[in-house]
Amino acid sequence: MSESKKLTAGIIRNDRLMSDARTIRYYDTNGQKREVLDSRPVEVQPTIGELRLDPLVNEWVAMAAHRQGRVFLPPKELCPLCPTTGELLTEIPEKDYEVVVFDNRSPSLRPPVGDWALPDIVGPDTDLGTAAGKCEVICFAPEHGNSFKDLSPQRVRTLLEAWIDRTEELSQSSFIEHIAPFENRGEEIGVTISHPHGQIYAYSYIPPKVEKMLAAANKYKQETGKILFDAIVERELRDEERIVARNDRWLAYVPYAARYPFEIHVTPLNPVADLTGLTAQDREAFPEIALEVMKRLDGVFGIEMAYIAAWHQAPVRIGRDVMRLHWQITSVRRAPGKLKYLAGSESAMGAFIMDMRPEQSAGQLREVIL
C-alpha cells in the first residue's frame, strides 16, 4: 500500500504499511518519497480491551490489560520514535522525517471487528463492552530530546495540518464519537519516552469531561440563546488581566477559574467547532502564538515545565452547534521543586483547590522576556 494525499499549504501525506499491518503517515513539505520498508519481524497484535461502566458515576473505563509491559523511558539510543538508523529498527523506517503519525503499538482503544455498539447504561447490570476507538502516535520532529517550543514555525504548521487531517479522517469512522489530540510532556506526569511527540485518542464514547462541557454548553444555550464558550472569551477579552498572548487570529489566556498553577487556553478568535473548521488565515497564524505560549511557559522558572496540552473539540456527531475548538495547556508545576498534586479533595471529591490566583500566573507568563 502506498497512498499520497495533498493537504493545504503544500503539505503532502504519504501512507505506508508497517510490518505488523499498522499504518504510518508521513506529512512532508518537500515532496519527499517515503518508500523505505519496515523490515522488523511481524508481531502479534494485542486483542481489543474491555469497556466497563463505573455505575457510581455512569462513566466508561477502558481496560487495556496488555499495556503493562510497554516501553518505559528507554535510553536515547533505543528510542522507538527516532528515525531508523543502521541496525536500530524503530517505529519509523525512514532515516529522517518531518511529522509522522502511526497507529499506537499498545493502543488503549482499537477499531472493532464487525458490528459494534456501546452497551445500554443500566447501572450495575450494564453489559461488558469492547474498548473500540483508535490510538495514534504523532511525532513532531526526528530530533530526540527537543520540545514543541524548539520547533520551527513551519514545522508547527505541518503539525497542525496533521492534527486537522487526522480529525477529518477519524471523524468518518462510524464507531468514533470524539477525537482528542494531546501532548504529555515531562517525567513528572509519567511521560515514558523523551522524544517530542503527542497522541491522538479517538473515543467510541463521549469522554466524561467532554460530556460535562457539553451539558454546560447546552444549558447555557437554552437559558440565554448564546454560545457559552464565546461568552467566556468575551469575558476574558473584557477583563484583559489574564491575557497571556494574542495575534490577529488567536487569543491565549489563563482562564478565570484555572485549576492548575499554570493553565493557558488558546482559542481562535473566529470560533469553530473543531480543527477542520480553521480557515487558511487561522492555520497560518497558529505557529506564532503556539510557540510564544510554550516559550513563556518554560520561561517562568527557566526550566522545562511538565504539561498536558490537549485540543478540546466538538464531538463528531453531537453538540457541534454549541461546542468550540480550543487548546488547553495545564501544568502541575507550581514552583521549582514543587508540584501540585491531585489528592483527596481533587481526586476523591473532584473539588479543585488552587493555591495561586490566575491573575498572578498570567502576570508571570506575560513578564517572561522572549
Added chain:
Amino acid sequence: MSESKKLTAGIIRNDRLMSDARTIRYYDTNGQKREVLDSRPVEVQPTIGELRLDPLVNEWVAMAAHRQGRVFLPPKELCPLCPTTGELLTEIPEKDYEVVVFDNRSPSLRPPVGDWALPDIVGPDTDLGTAAGKCEVICFAPEHGNSFKDLSPQRVRTLLEAWIDRTEELSQSSFIEHIAPFENRGEEIGVTISHPHGQIYAYSYIPPKVEKMLAAANKYKQETGKILFDAIVERELRDEERIVARNDRWLAYVPYAARYPFEIHVTPLNPVADLTGLTAQDREAFPEIALEVMKRLDGVFGIEMAYIAAWHQAPVRIGRDVMRLHWQITSVRRAPGKLKYLAGSESAMGAFIMDMRPEQSAGQLREVIL
C-alpha cells in the same frame, strides 16, 4: 474554653482553644485531662479565599492564594503534628495524645462571617463567591512515621468515633453541604508531612464527584425504584472474584470498573447514609477490616503504598435517601518503581484507561499473607 463530651465506647472528647483561637479536640479512652495551654505567639489568621465558577463545566474552584507558603516535608524533629516536647511548640500542646482534630492552620475553606450564600450559576457572569467551609486536620497517633496500618484496633475505633463526631457536628453548620474525611499517604501523591494523619474537608457546595454520584443514584432510583449502591454491592457479592476481605458487618472489594491499579471500596453490609448512621456493631467491627485492607495493600509489593483513602457519604441535606456511606482507597502504584499518572486521557478528557484488570489486583490483594 474547655468542654468535655462523652461519645460512644467510653471515648471522651475534650476541647481546648489554641493561641490563635482555633480549636483542638482530644479524643481519649482513658479519661485523660487535657489542660496544657498552647503557648505559641498569636498569629494573624489568613482571610477567606475566593470561590470561582469554572463555567465550562459548572464546577466551583476554591482559590486559597495564602497556601503557597505552607509547611513542606519538614524534618522529623520539626514535625508540627508531633506532641509538644520541650522547646518545640507544635500544633498539639500536650506531650502525648491518642487522636486529635484541630482546625487547619492554612485552610482552603473557612467559616464565613455573617450571612453567606453560594452565587447563582449563570455562566461567565456568575458572581465571585467566598470559599466557605471548614478544613480540619486529624492526627491518628503521636508516633511520627507510623501509618494507619500500624494503629491498634482500639486506636482505629477511636479514630472512627472522631470521624463520626466531626460529621455529626459539622452537619449542623448552615453553610456546610458535604463532609469528606480523607487520608493522603505518600510523597508520590504530594503528602507534605510524614506523620500519620488525615484531613476533614467540609464543603459549602456539593463537590463535583459527589454531584455526579448523586445524579447517577437519582437516575437509577427513578428507573428501577432501587438504590444504586446496594445493587452494586449485590453484584460484587454475587461475582465474588473481586472481594478482598469481609467480616460480619463489612465488605471490602475491588470495584468492577476500578480506575486505579489498586482500588478498594469498603462498605458496611448494613447500608447507611453517612458515618453517623453506623450501629454499635458496625463501629466495633470496623477496625478489623480496615487494618486488614491496609496491611494487604502494603503487602502486595512489600512497600509502603501511596494512597488516598476517602469516606464518601451522603451530602448533609440532599440525596440522603439514595446515597450510601463507603470508604474508597485508591493507589496509583502499579508496580515497584512504576506509578499510574493521570495524563491526557484521564486529566484532560476525564476518560480513565486501566492497565490492569480489577480481578488481577483483587487476586494479588487476597494472596498477601498477613
